[in-house]
Amino acid sequence: MERFADLFDALDRTTSTNDKVAALSAYFRSAPAADAAWALYFLTGRRIKRLLVARALVEWALRESGLPGWLFEESFSAVGDLAETISLLLDTRSGGTPERLPLSEWIERRLLPLRGLDPAMQGRMIATFWNGLDRRGRFLFNKLVTGEFRVGVSHTLVVRALAQAAGLDAPTIEHRLMGSWEPSAGFFEQLMAPESAGDRSRPYPFYLASPLTEPPESLGPIEDWLCEWKWDGIRAQIVRRGGQTFLWSRGDELLTDRFPEVRTAADALPDGLVVDGEILAFRDTAPLAFSVLQRRIGRQKLSEDILAAAPVAFVAFDLLEQAGADVRTLPLRERRSRLEQLLSGCGPHLRVSPTVAASDWAELAQKRTQARDRGVEGLMLKRLESPYKTGRRRGDWWKWKIDPFTIDAVLVYAQPGHGRRAALLTDYTFAVWRGNELVPIAKAYSGLSNDEIAELDKWIRQHTVERFGPVRSVEPVRVFELHFEAIARSSRHKSGLAVRFPRIARWRSDKSPRDADTIERVLALLDAQR
Amino acid sequence: MLAVTPAGLYCARGGFHIDPWQPVERALITHAHADHARPGSVSYLCAAPCAPLLAARVGAGAEVRSLAYGETLTLDGPGPGSGGVGGGIAVSFHPSGHILGAAQIRLQAEGAVWVVSGDYKRAPDPTCPPFEPLRCDVFVSEASYALPIYRWDEPAAVIDEIVAWWDAAAAAARAAVLFCYALGKGQRILAELALRRPERTVFVHGALASWLALYRAAGVRLPPTELVVETQKGRAFAGELVLAPPSARGSVWMRRFGEHETGFASGWMRVRGTRRRQGYDRGFALSDHADWPSLLQTVRETGARRVLTMHGFAEPLARHLREQGVEASALSTPALTDED
Secondary structure, eight states: OHHHHHHHHHHHTOOOHHHHHHHHHHHHHHSOHHHHHHHHHHHTTOOOOOOSOHHHHHHHHHHHHTOOHHHHHHHHHHHOOHHHHHHHHTOOSOOOOOOOOOHHHIIIIIIGGGTTSOHHHHHHHHHHHHHTSOHHHHHHHHHHHTTOOOOSOOHHHHHHHHHHHHTOOHHHHHHHHSSOOOOOHHHHHHHHSSSOOOOTTOOOOOEEOEEOOSOGGGGOOGGGEEEEEEOOSEEEEEEEETTEEEEEETTSOBOGGGOHHHHHHHHTSOSSEEEEEEEEEEETTEEOOHHHHHTTTTOSSOOHHHHHHSOEEEEEEEEEEETTEEOTTSOHHHHHHHHHHHHTTOOTTEEEOOBOOOSSHHHHHHHHTTHHHHTOOEEEEEETTOOOOSEEOTTTEEEEESOSOEEEEEEEEEEEOSGGGTTSEEEEEEEEEETTEEEEEEEEOOOSOHHHHHHHHHHHHHSEEEEETTEEEEOTTOEEEEEOSEEEEOSSSTTSEEEESOEEEEEOTTOOGGGSOBHHHHHHHHHHHO | OOEEETTEEEETTTTEEESOSSOOSEEEOSOOSTTTOOTTOSEEEEEGGGHHHHHHHHOTTSEEEEEOTTOEEEEOOSSTTSOOOSSOEEEEEEEOSSSTTOEEEEEEETTEEEEEOOSOOOSOOTTSOOOOOOOOSEEEEEOTTOSTTOOOOOHHHHHHHHHHHHHHHHHTTOEEEEEOOTTTHHHHHHHHHHHHOTTOOEEEOHHHHHHHHHHHHTTOOOOOEEEGGGSOTTOOOTTOEEEEOGGGTTSGGGGGGOSEEEEEESGGGGSHHHHHHHTOSEEEOOOSSOOHHHHHHHHHHHTOSEEEEESSSHHHHHHHHHHTTOEEEEOOOOOOOOOO
8 A cells, every 4th residue: 555655645746747657657567466456447537336435434533533523524624525634633643653555455355345344343444444554544545445536647647657667559558458357466467468368358449530620621632531420329349259249338338238239230240350330229221319329228128119119220430350450550441441341231230331422522511511400410521541540639530510519528516406406406517627637617407308317316416525515526427418509718717618508418328537528629619619 | 901903902901902903003013924013003012033024024114122032021001091000011922933033922910811822833943942831811822723634743754855855856857946935934944954954055036035134143044045036047946946935936937947846835735635726746734833732732731711712713723622621712803814
């Protein structure tokens, strides 16, 4: 835990990304693999499921410190963080020498076994653990046990540091981190190994398009570009390896069982194949609204009725692996033609995304106006000579949406609504990233169905971090797509921006918080408006 | 003996205010921080080592008189009707350990003894004599950090951290810019450094410089210092330690340092969230105020039967003392600017 605490301090004490990468990479090089795996687990925003309620932690801290409840509350409001308040209050300088126990043992032998114990027993054990820790150790322990551990470091920096420590390139690390994994020594050793047999289900890191903010003419001749509709569904990869089919969402979720039609269709494909595309609710020749697809998500059992009411298709647009070979560096022109050959005759559940033909940009712009009627979000423009890259790299893939004012934002605060909704938490505040910080960008009240509101209300109550009167801050993990009409600069808002008529377009349960937009992206919208 | 008036704590019988926040006839001053020593009053009385600092603070034209620590002076009210029943008030100044010249003010009339603590700390400080515990009937205590979360580490350990931070910045060829209040904290840090690196030059912002001369004149040992604005244009500051007031942060003055790290030495840095919100790379919880255990210890040592609290967390301290069986209440005073 000492080494992990040192790493936490080092990250906490600098805003320089180079310093952060250096500290991370030194940690990954020196820490035992079992510890490094857990550290990576937390650094990438994963968390242990809540082991106990915060209120109980407060009770035990009161007992240990001998302070009255009101003085604890005064202290808490001065600190603003429960884990830290407790560590400061218990810092009576008389604690013995901290026990030196590796991070993995702290987690596996002490934290995890707390689950399910009766509260009195939990309290006794936690008091013992506190005694064996110093101030910062107690702080980290409290953060971990309440599932609130967070550190200001982005996914990209962690990947860069791992790559540096392993002597590998970042895309390799990124690829090995895809999918689900267990924080074990074995996993970490595989991750850092020069050659990895790897998990055969693993998808590739997704290449993401950037919003087009300049006129399309700036892209050069239209002949250099492949144009497709921008689908409004769940981005996913079909992985066919070892005779098995896996369907992965971009949010690292394995969806194979949720979409049996797609799996059955994909089972017919040759082995050693990875295809990138979009899962859509689709009937005959046209996509259905995203809300139809949503009825399939989260449903444990798929009845005949729901399969009939919400039919789906995987609309493929890229080929990443063929005959077991990574083909991402081939030009799109070539990947696309191979994809068309491979998927011809696969049936309605597995189809190729059609191209949108236009002889010049003006004609394409004309076709873009059909987007709303076609149930798509706009157009995708992809450079025919480009390789398949990793992450959001500007230049080769552009999304040219019809509604420029669409952002993905993270839910950060909630409070009760008014009137009919006074009993429900329905007034939400959403935030986008500024560096590693989430800055509130919009408040929105409408757009969710009653079922969604009820579900979200329940979730918020279970994942409240802090309360400020009626306002609750929540764990920043839920992503929503917001729509708004206009955007302007504002000195009254922390983000420096004000949006007009924001509303929730939908709950993006397929996206993780790091997929949410950045303030730079929102500023680009501001510029695009002019 | 004392009452809170719009101008501040007032003693009618002695005809004086203590640390008034408006101009008055006669002001008794605990120490020279701007929120305690305001210009405009006719005459000032303070502890002897405070006098040069106070004169600099309130400007020429004001009468500044002083008493040696422990020396007694009897003050009378402005005359009949002042409530004086003859004899006046015996006042004396006693070290409070806050900064150079800082004092508690002891007031005695007939059998009753009141002590106004001013700002104080119990931790060692090479720039001033330690706090002197005084027995009294009524103790007026500051409460800037009166919450149990505020508990200071040994100053030596904090200074070690500052030195280690400076060395690490130097190893990375960066300047270490340490923000601290210009009067008191800056000189205390320098005096601590003088004990460890007596020959090493430290660079300072102009706001600290005039006070430095007064500290040196008072016999406080400081390391060599150089005024940043007097250094050669284009001078590199990599590896150097620079002390500056928080107000210099983000100013054009900072540009000359090139790659640098920032730190803030203040009791508020005890709380991580405070440091993070203010955006310092490092926080060093070094305070010139009493922490929670010292506040409680001091109240016990005075033996006071009544305690009045002011500044900061006055209410929580008073409530806690009441729960411990001490008669205590919080004085309502305007929010003061923060000097630590």
